[in-house]
Amino acid sequence: HMDTFDLVIIIGNLLDNAIEAARQTDEKYLSFKMTLEKGVLFIDAANSYCGVIKIRESKILTSKRDPGDHGFGLESVQEIVRKHDGVTDVTYGRDTFKVRVMIYMKSVR
Numbered sequence: 001h002m003d004t005f006d007l008v009i010i011i012g013n014l015l016d017n018a019i020e021a022a023r024q025t026d027e028k029y030l031s032f033k034m035t036l037e038k039g040v041l042f043i044d045a046a047n048s049y050c051g052v053i054k055i056r057e058s059k060i061l062t063s064k065r066d067p068g069d070h071g072f073g074l075e076s077v078q079e080i081v082r083k084h085d086g087v088t089d090v091t092y093g094r095d096t097f098k099v100r101v102m103i104y105m106k107s108v109r
Helices: 004-023 073-083
Strands: 030-037 040-048 054-056 059-061 087-092 096-104
Touching (some): 004 030, 004 040, 004 073, 004 096, 073 087
Antiparallel strands (some): 054 059
16 A cells, blocks of 8 residues: 555655756756556656756765755655655656656555
8 A cells, every 4th residue: 555645755756856857958848657557556757957967875966056955855756665665767868867666556545
């Protein structure tokens, strides 16, 4: 079972991050797809971004000026997905950032 609150955290953080990143680009792009098939929840988010990723110790860092107050969104998503025995896949290219989530579900409460 997945608590509705966990699902809201996943969706909210993915959308918030995607919107924030796309706002900073000339060619704005955002795609969000969520499907439930045979008890498996798939979430795919893709967006344009400035092409710069900061990484430390295998973690993507926030690009905001006050990192002490930001940078918890993607980590929160990954933590919740792990809690539900799911998988998160983060990929990025020159100008597109993608997050794919897969969680085996029985129901949402």
